[in-house]
Amino acid sequence: xxxxxxxxxxRFGDFQALxxxxxxxxxxxxxxxxxxxxxxxxxxxxxxxxxxDLDSGQVTINGEDATRKPAQKRGVGFVFQHYAAxxxxxxxxxxxxxxxxxxxxxxxxxKRVHELLQLVQLDGLAGRFPSQLSGGQRQxxxxxxxxxxxxxxxxxxxxxxxxxxKVRKDLRTWLRRLHDEMxxxxxxxxxxxxxxxxxxxxxxxxxEGRVEQSGSADELYEHPANEFVMSFVxxxxxxxxxxxxPHDMEVVLEADERTExxxxxxxxxxxxxxxxxxxxxxxxxVWAQLTRSELQRLxxxxxxxxxxxxxxxxxxxxxxxxxxxxxxxxxxPTDEGDAEVTAAV
Amino acid sequence: xxxxxxxxxxxxxxxxxxxxxxxxxxLVMIFYKTFEDGIGPPIDAITSPDGLHALKLTLLMVVxxxxxxxxxxxxxxxxxxxxxSKANPLIDAIINLPFAVSPVVIGLSLYLLYGTGGWxxxxxxxxxxxxxSVPGMVLxxxxxxxxxVVRETVPxxxxxxxxxxxxASTLGANGWQTFWKITLPSIRWxxxxxxxxxxxRVLGEFGAVTIVSGSISGQTQTLPLFVEKQYAxxxxxxxxxxxxxxxxxxxxxLFAMNLLKRKEDA
Numbered sequence: 001x002x003x004x005x006x007x008x009x010x011r012f013g014d015f016q017a018l019x020x021x022x023x024x025x026x027x028x029x030x031x032x033x034x035x036x037x038x039x040x041x042x043x044x045x046x047x048x049x050x051x052x053d054l055d056s057g058q059v060t061i062n063g064e065d066a067t068r069k070p071a072q073k074r075g076v077g078f079v080f081q082h083y084a085a086x087x088x089x090x091x092x093x094x095x096x097x098x099x100x101x102x103x104x105x106x107x108x109x110x111k112r113v114h115e116l117l118q119l120v121q122l123d124g125l126a127g128r129f130p131s132q133l134s135g136g137q138r139q140x141x142x143x144x145x146x147x148x149x150x151x152x153x154x155x156x157x158x159x160x161x162x163x164x165x166k167v168r169k170d171l172r173t174w175l176r177r178l179h180d181e182m183x184x185x186x187x188x189x190x191x192x193x194x195x196x197x198x199x200x201x202x203x204x205x206x207x208e209g210r211v212e213q214s215g216s217a218d219e220l221y222e223h224p225a226n227e228f229v230m231s232f233v234x235x236x237x238x239x240x241x242x243x244x245x246p247h248d249m250e251v252v253l254e255a256d257e258r259t260e261x262x263x264x265x266x267x268x269x270x271x272x273x274x275x276x277x278x279x280x281x282x283x284x285x286v287w288a289q290l291t292r293s294e295l296q297r298l299x300x301x302x303x304x305x306x307x308x309x310x311x312x313x314x315x316x317x318x319x320x321x322x323x324x325x326x327x328x329x330x331x332x333p334t335d336e337g338d339a340e341v342t343a344a345v
Numbered sequence: 346x347x348x349x350x351x352x353x354x355x356x357x358x359x360x361x362x363x364x365x366x367x368x369x370x371x372l373v374m375i376f377y378k379t380f381e382d383g384i385g386p387p388i389d390a391i392t393s394p395d396g397l398h399a400l401k402l403t404l405l406m407v408v409x410x411x412x413x414x415x416x417x418x419x420x421x422x423x424x425x426x427x428x429x430s431k432a433n434p435l436i437d438a439i440i441n442l443p444f445a446v447s448p449v450v451i452g453l454s455l456y457l458l459y460g461t462g463g464w465x466x467x468x469x470x471x472x473x474x475x476x477x478s479v480p481g482m483v484l485x486x487x488x489x490x491x492x493x494v495v496r497e498t499v500p501x502x503x504x505x506x507x508x509x510x511x512x513a514s515t516l517g518a519n520g521w522q523t524f525w526k527i528t529l530p531s532i533r534w535x536x537x538x539x540x541x542x543x544x545x546r547v548l549g550e551f552g553a554v555t556i557v558s559g560s561i562s563g564q565t566q567t568l569p570l571f572v573e574k575q576y577a578x579x580x581x582x583x584x585x586x587x588x589x590x591x592x593x594x595x596x597x598x599l600f601a602m603n604l605l606k607r608k609e610d611a
Contacts, residue, residue: 051511071514078515084508088530097526098516142512149516 001027001062002185003048003153008057010043010209017043018054019209025202027062030176032190032200034232040209041189042157048187049155050074062152062185062237077146077184080156083138085130091117091141092126098149116144119178122294136167141177147182156188160195172199193233197221204230226316237286240315249288250309251276251298259307262286276300278308372592379585387586389592390575395563396587399571403548403594405479406567410486410547415540418494423528425495426502440492449473451488452556455481459557475557482567494539501535502528537602544598548591 003025008169010018018040025031033041046052046284048059050071059066066074086094095116099109115125120140130138140158159175160168176199179186196203197217204214205228213225217233224230229245231309237244239260262278265285269275274290288308290298300306362363379387390396421440424431443451460477461464475481509531513523529536551569558565562574568591575583 049515051515072517072519074515076515078512080508080512082508084512086509086512086527096516097513101522102519145512145516238513 002029003062003187004060005044005048006058006060008044008047008059009055010047010052011039011055015104016209018047018057020204021057021209021211023204023211024216025185025187028185029202030179030186030188030200030206031202032188032196033206034190034193034196035206036191038106038208039206041191041206044206045155045157045187045189046247048153049076049078051078060095068110075149075152075328077149077151077154079139079142079154079156079159081131081145081160081161083135084341085133085138085142087130089129091122091128091130091133092124094130094141095144096147097145102149106196113144119147120144120155134167136171139163139171143178147184151184154186155320156182158189158191161190166196173180175199197233202268203233203260205232207232230335231314235289239280239286239310239313241315241317243315244286244308244310244313246287246289248312249286251278251288251294251300252307252309252313253298255307255308259309262306262308264302264304264306267300267302273275278306280308375585375588375592379582381588382582386582387589390583390586391590393583395566396571396583398563399566399568399587402482402566403568403591406482406486406550406554407544407547409483410490411540411543413542414487414491415494415536417491418543419498419529419532419536421495422498422502422532426499427507431513440495443489443491447488448485448550448552449556452485452553455485455488455553455557476557477561477565479565480563481557482554482565486547486550489550489553492509492544493542493546494536497539497542498532498535501532505531506546533578534606537605541598541602545595548594548598 003023005021005023008018008021009016021040021044023044025033027036033044034100035041043052047054047057048061048066050066050069050073054067057067061074061076079157086097089097092113096109099112104112106290113126114123117126121145122137122140122144125133125137130141143159156175160171163171173216175188178292188199198307201216202214203217203220205212205220207228212232213220217224220229220233224233225245230236235246237246237249255261260280262280264276266277267274267281268277272292274295276288276290276295277285278288279285286308298306373573380401384475391400421436425437428521430590456476457463459468459481461469465475473480505528509527510523514520518526549569550567551573554567555570555573558567559572560566560570562571566574568587572584572587575581
């Protein structure tokens with residue numbers, strides 16, 4: 001049960017959006033598709049919804065082969081990044097749309113719509129038009145509209161991407177709670193790893209049309225399968241063949257056989273957390289994350305020499321380093337055909 | 346933008362002056378000339394059998410051509426915007442032809458096609474009259490007014506994008522339901538504007554219709570042809586009166602749309 005995708009491939013012109021992608025989404029779970037722009041995550045979601053045809057591969061929804069089914073018969077609720085509100089209809093008519101298509105009786109439609117508006121805290125705004133709502137309200141209306149038809153699965157394409165930071169945070173907490181109440185199998189797409197870790201039980205990290213790794217937030221953070229995943233789900237320093245998280249960089253004042261000499265370039269205080277930027281002898285720039293009290297104990301000053309001791313380092317032999325997301329390596333062809341390219345900026 | 350008041354007023358005066366000279370004064374002159382000898386003569390001219398027939402024929406042209414061009418225009422715009430194909434630029438260019446080609450040339454080409462010796466002359470030989478009768482005039486009217494609905498609808502379709510249509514399909518709507526409930530209401534003002542322009546064009550069409558109709562009084566004479574005939578026969582009051590009716594019909598169309606739109610916005 002749940003959703004499964006097997007060997008999905010999709011090409012737009014000469015851009016391979018999906019390259020043999022397989023995922024399993026357990027029934028009733030909340031899964032995040034996480035990846036940079038052009039990684040294929042939106043294409044995969046749209047393929048599950050039936051809004052995009054796959055070149056090859058299979059989509060199964062609740063045990064039923066949905067690959068050739070049109071979108072209107074898949075029983076999915078879809079929420080778009082830019083709301084896709086029906087601008088010429090009131091909030092009430094937007095939410096009632098799917099029910100009217102299904103020829104529900106007026107009284108039942110009205111009851112259901114008001115229940116949903118209450119659920120998304122828009123009761124009292126039923127008569128408004130989408131243009132009279134804020135971004136957050138529009139997105140909650142879109143969610144109510146998708147939920148009205150009691151979909152088997154709920155798919156959200158960067159649902160909070162167009163909202164400001166505060167509203168985004170509120171909505172994601174709220175989505176989490178809503179999912180706990182409704183238990184509808186949910187997949188949501190995001191390029192924000194913090195959002196994915198906050199909301200989802202399972203994360204699927206995608207890059208260049210492939211799945212790099214899937215698992216819980218802890219698994220991905222503690223046991224990343226490769227350099228890409230390690231650097232995408234958190235901050236990372238590269239020391240030769242080794243990768244170290246900034247909070248696993250110990251800064252000491254005495255050298256020993258496990259330390260490396262470094263010059264303290266800059267000390268940035270970010271509240272409780274202190275970011276210390278250092279340069280190694282070979283010119284490599286790294287940073288260490290310290291607490292305020294650690295900094296005070298060390299009495300570090302910009303321009304002084306200190307010693308770095310990586311507490312926990314990882315190396316990925318055999319994984320290609322060109323797949324690191326970073327300023328130095330281009331992300332490959334990202335612009336063509338992928339809907340999320342413009343959306344994710 | 347903060348232009349100095351002097352230059353701003355200067356620009357406004359220039360714009361208004363230009364419009365006054367080119368549009369307003371000639372229209373006012375028509376009004377003035379029509380009623381110069383009182384209200385009787387223009388009314389007589391319009392209510393003469395030929396005048397009334399011309400009015401009816403013109404309205405008939407509108408009633409047939411406008412719906413056909415509207416349906417075709419919406420379909421064609423959907424094709425151009427929603428179905429990407431290599432043939433689209435070609436279709437786009439062909440649709441613009443009536444804008445580019447003089448109406449007289451359009452009339453002449455229809456004449457060549459349906460007249461004696463033309464490809465479709467067998468129609469007339471079998472008793473189906475196209476030239477010098479209503480069907481030919483409808484063809485000419487459709488031809489000259491074909492691009493308006495397409496041109497006005499295409500940009501609106503592009504602007505609304507496909508998100509709303511896709512949302513409707515995930516909610517269970519089929520293609521037909523999506524078109525009636527989502528697409529058409531979203532593009533209605535573009536379509537309405539196209540319809541108004543089409544109507545105005547059909548009302549006023551002269552060149553193409555002159556050639557295919559033969560301008561026979563009381564038979565194949567539309568209002569613009571009637572105006573021309575009256576004018577040529579030195580019945581200028583009749584010509585002015587008929588012109589005024591034409592202008593009023595066009596104005597009514599425009600105001601009707603504005604009224605609908607205002608009602609919607611309120």
